[in-house]
Amino acid sequence: MPVYTHILDTCPGPSPCSMEMESDWTTLKQFTRLCAHHQSLRDGGLTDQELLRAHRASWKVKETARAAVKAELGLDKEHPGAAYLINADGSFTVLTDPVSLIWVAPDGSPGPLPVIRQNDRNRARTRALAAIETIEKPVGTSQVTVE
Amino acid sequence: MGKALLVAASGTALASGDENNLFGYGSDTTAEANAQANCTEDATFSNLRASVLSGGSGTNTFKFRDAGADGNQVIAIVGASSLEDAVNTDVLSAGDLFNIAYTDTGSNSNICWIVGNVAFSSGHGSFHGCAAYSGAVHDVASDTRFIMLGGVLQVDAIAVEDNTKWKVRGYDSFEALQVRVTANARSNNSIFRNGIDADFGSGSITFATTETGLKTVTGLGDAITDGQTVNASITLDTGIEDLAVAFVLATFKSSSNKSETFASQSAGLVREASSTAHYTQIGGRLPGTITTFTEANARIKVGFAAVVSNLRCYLSANTYTANATLKLYQNGVAVITTTITAFGGAGWYENATDTITIDDDDELSFEFDEGTSGSITIHSAGITFSPVAGTGDGALASDGVGAMTAAGSSLASAAFLLTGSGTMTMTGAALVQAAMISQGEAIANLEGSAVAPGALQSTGEAAMVMEGASAAEAAGAFTMEGTSTVEWVGQSEATAAIAISGNNEMTMSGAALVQAEMLSQGEATANLEGAALAEGAFQMTGEGIMIMEGASAAQAAGAFAMEGSSTVEWIGQSEATAAMLSEGVGDASFVGEAGGAPEPEPAPSPVPEVGGGGAYGRPSYLKARRRKRLKQEDEELIAIIQQAAPYLMRARRTLH
Numbered sequence: 001m002p003v004y005t006h007i008l009d010t011c012p013g014p015s016p017c018s019m020e021m022e023s024d025w026t027t028l029k030q031f032t033r034l035c036a037h038h039q040s041l042r043d044g045g046l047t048d049q050e051l052l053r054a055h056r057a058s059w060k061v062k063e064t065a066r067a068a069v070k071a072e073l074g075l076d077k078e079h080p081g082a083a084y085l086i087n088a089d090g091s092f093t094v095l096t097d098p099v100s101l102i103w104v105a106p107d108g109s110p111g112p113l114p115v116i117r118q119n120d121r122n123r124a125r126t127r128a129l130a131a132i133e134t135i136e137k138p139v140g141t142s143q144v145t146v147e
Numbered sequence: 148m149g150k151a152l153l154v155a156a157s158g159t160a161l162a163s164g165d166e167n168n169l170f171g172y173g174s175d176t177t178a179e180a181n182a183q184a185n186c187t188e189d190a191t192f193s194n195l196r197a198s199v200l201s202g203g204s205g206t207n208t209f210k211f212r213d214a215g216a217d218g219n220q221v222i223a224i225v226g227a228s229s230l231e232d233a234v235n236t237d238v239l240s241a242g243d244l245f246n247i248a249y250t251d252t253g254s255n256s257n258i259c260w261i262v263g264n265v266a267f268s269s270g271h272g273s274f275h276g277c278a279a280y281s282g283a284v285h286d287v288a289s290d291t292r293f294i295m296l297g298g299v300l301q302v303d304a305i306a307v308e309d310n311t312k313w314k315v316r317g318y319d320s321f322e323a324l325q326v327r328v329t330a331n332a333r334s335n336n337s338i339f340r341n342g343i344d345a346d347f348g349s350g351s352i353t354f355a356t357t358e359t360g361l362k363t364v365t366g367l368g369d370a371i372t373d374g375q376t377v378n379a380s381i382t383l384d385t386g387i388e389d390l391a392v393a394f395v396l397a398t399f400k401s402s403s404n405k406s407e408t409f410a411s412q413s414a415g416l417v418r419e420a421s422s423t424a425h426y427t428q429i430g431g432r433l434p435g436t437i438t439t440f441t442e443a444n445a446r447i448k449v450g451f452a453a454v455v456s457n458l459r460c461y462l463s464a465n466t467y468t469a470n471a472t473l474k475l476y477q478n479g480v481a482v483i484t485t486t487i488t489a490f491g492g493a494g495w496y497e498n499a500t501d502t503i504t505i506d507d508d509d510e511l512s513f514e515f516d517e518g519t520s521g522s523i524t525i526h527s528a529g530i531t532f533s534p535v536a537g538t539g540d541g542a543l544a545s546d547g548v549g550a551m552t553a554a555g556s557s558l559a560s561a562a563f564l565l566t567g568s569g570t571m572t573m574t575g576a577a578l579v580q581a582a583m584i585s586q587g588e589a590i591a592n593l594e595g596s597a598v599a600p601g602a603l604q605s606t607g608e609a610a611m612v613m614e615g616a617s618a619a620e621a622a623g624a625f626t627m628e629g630t631s632t633v634e635w636v637g638q639s640e641a642t643a644a645i646a647i648s649g650n651n652e653m654t655m656s657g658a659a660l661v662q663a664e665m666l667s668q669g670e671a672t673a674n675l676e677g678a679a680l681a682e683g684a685f686q687m688t689g690e691g692i693m694i695m696e697g698a699s700a701a702q703a704a705g706a707f708a709m710e711g712s713s714t715v716e717w718i719g720q721s722e723a724t725a726a727m728l729s730e731g732v733g734d735a736s737f738v739g740e741a742g743g744a745p746e747p748e749p750a751p752s753p754v755p756e757v758g759g760g761g762a763y764g765r766p767s768y769l770k771a772r773r774r775k776r777l778k779q780e781d782e783e784l785i786a787i788i789q790q791a792a793p794y795l796m797r798a799r800r801t802l803h
Binding site: 066079 | 351
């Protein structure tokens with residue numbers, strides 16, 4: 001009998017949340033593990049379904065912000081995306097400094113990178129925050145900051 | 148249960164803080180989560196090793212990581228060299244995350260490979276996958292692309308499915324598929340599937356809009372038959388938003404204890420015809436150019452004994468004007484050759500005939516050579532590992548919790564040592580010619596027609612089961628100590644001395660034949676439950692118990708001595724043809740039809756004897772009357788039994 005598991009990459013610490021899903025990959029069967037942060041949200045009264053909604057909203061704000069940063073900074077189409085940090089409180093910090101944006105193409109060659117100035121970073125931050133402003137954020141949704 | 152080989156090879160220089168893993172491998176990453184894979188089976192990882200080709204001026208450390216923490220395996224290579232951790236292992240449970248962390252104290256390292264062994268706790272299998280741990284972007288709208296389960300995960304995957312297929316010879320089950328997505332700006336679903344012979348398998352993984360992380364589907368059990376191909380695919384919906392994928396990893400199993408390794412490059416590695424031989428490693432990513440490696444630095448130690456077969460490669464183009472070769476090298480010597488036929492075009496080139504046998508420390512590599520003019524485009528080259536039928540040139544040892552299985556017609560001509568809580572199972576016609584020792588809580592099962600002409604020793608709490616459809620035979624000395632147990636199931640024969648001491652229990656439940664001396668000491672128990680025949684001298688001391696219970700006959704043809712407080716029960720038609728001596732408080736009972744010589748004298752008094760004990764522990768006069776009546780009433784029957792006994796013995800010997 002197939003088992004469908006989603007181990008998250010949006011949790012602080014070495015033991016991220018893990019969910020067993022139905023075969024449609026949208027219906028939650030159960031949380032098989034909760035990270036310390038999301039366990040605290042559970043202890044605060046969130047149900048499994050509310051936790052799942054919080055996870056989905058967190059993915060959306062994070063990925064929306066990263067996509068906005070990539071577009072605004074003019075990163076190469078094959079750039080794997082702006083790096084981000086997961087803070088102990090579950091919030092994300094999307095990085096825009098040139099060092100964090102260095103990348104290597106899958107064939108091993110250095111990936112191209114445009115010149116990135118502070119103004120570019122400011123624009124990227126503004127665009128990213130505007131992009132996530134309209135996203136619904138249920139209780140437990142992680143905050144996003146752009147450096 | 149046996150070991151399989153995991154190989155990763157990178158095209159990038161490793162910098163301190165990089166994270167990677169033991170499969171495929173394009174680019175690495177500094178984010179550990181991106182390199183963490185799901186160990187879909189309970190498994191033991193061992194023999195972590197790596198080879199630094201150049202750079203790495205300081206100390207280059209590779210650590211096995213288990214769920215984001217340091218594991219036990221670690222190697223610290225100084226300069227451009229190779230090293231193995233042959234001591235430590237990491238035991239993972241299904242669902243645990245694993246990866247390899249790299250740090251250095253000098254310049255960055257260009258590596259030949261990172262290698263490890265994995266042994267599943269249940270069944271035999273391995274992981275095969277492709278990777279670009281920093282993430283390969285996929286954004287081709289409304290299309291299905293294909294992914295090879297080895298080497299580098301290509302940007303946008305591969306349009307030509309044939310270039311991503313691996314022809315399977317060893318596995319027969321596609322067990323699990325996992326995909327890690329590190330960035331997802333897609334506005335709709337992205338679907339990954341496993342593929343078998345150009346068709347979708349039952350595994351399907353969907354990443355909805357903006358979902359990231361590691362998704363795994365286990366328990367697929369999709370059947371693979373010999374010669375079918377495997378791969379994976381990605382189907383994107385409308386839109387050209389980015390989906391960054393770090394790796395796609397599959398779990399395969401083999402019911403015949405086989406495994407495979409192959410080096411690959413789904414985008415293709417071109418080799419122009421040349422009289423200069425070129426070398427590649429046997430797993431992971433094929434090098435960026437065909438001239439990257441010498442034979443010496445392409446070599447990889449496999450880490451287990453095996454029969455190697457089916458040297459094969461897939462070429463998407465072959466315009467060579469003369470035959471060329473793909474050769475398997477064993478310790479620097481070519482041992483198997485696959486001919487790459489001139490003008491052969493796209494297709495599989497395979498030597499399905501030749502095999503070699505390797506030891507666990509043999510090193511293998513591939514060589515491509517010749518061709519005169521034209522070129523080939525290589526996508527994969529690999530081999531199949533099979534268990535060694537009749538293993539046993541060297542000492543075999545199973546220690547710790549590892550299990551050892553010899554599933555074929557097994558021959559162990561060297562010493563066997565089982566320690567810890569390991570289990571050894573020999574399911575074929577098992578022959579153990581040398582000493583076999585089972586210590587601690589180890590379990591040894593010899594389940595086929597088992598023959599052990601060498602000494603067998605079971606100590607501690609070890610258990611040994613010899614279960615033969617036709618015969619279980621121990622021709623060598625047999626010793627049991629501590630609290631170990633031995634069961635002989637089937638027609639059992641021990642032609643050498645048997646000694647049982649301590650709290651041991653030995654049961655021979657078939658037609659048992661003990662031809663040599665049998666000694667039961669201390670509190671040991673010996674049960675001969677079938678048609679039991681003991682031809683050698685029997686001696687029981689201490690508080691030992693011996694029960695001879697035969698459906699047809701229990702017979703002791705040798706001298707029989709009992710001392711201390713030992714007990715003997717003869718159940719069934721019992722016969723002792725040699726002298727019997729009972730001293731101390733020993734008790735000998737004949738429950739069935741009993742006969743024998745010499746015959747004891749009737750007791751002069753109905754008072755039971757104490758201390759010195761007669762030949763029978765029960766009141767002697769009752770025994771005497773009963774025996775007299777039996778002699779009168781059943782004399783004819785006893786005579787028949789006595790006449791039949793030699794034929795029974797002869798029949799048993801014939802069976803063995």
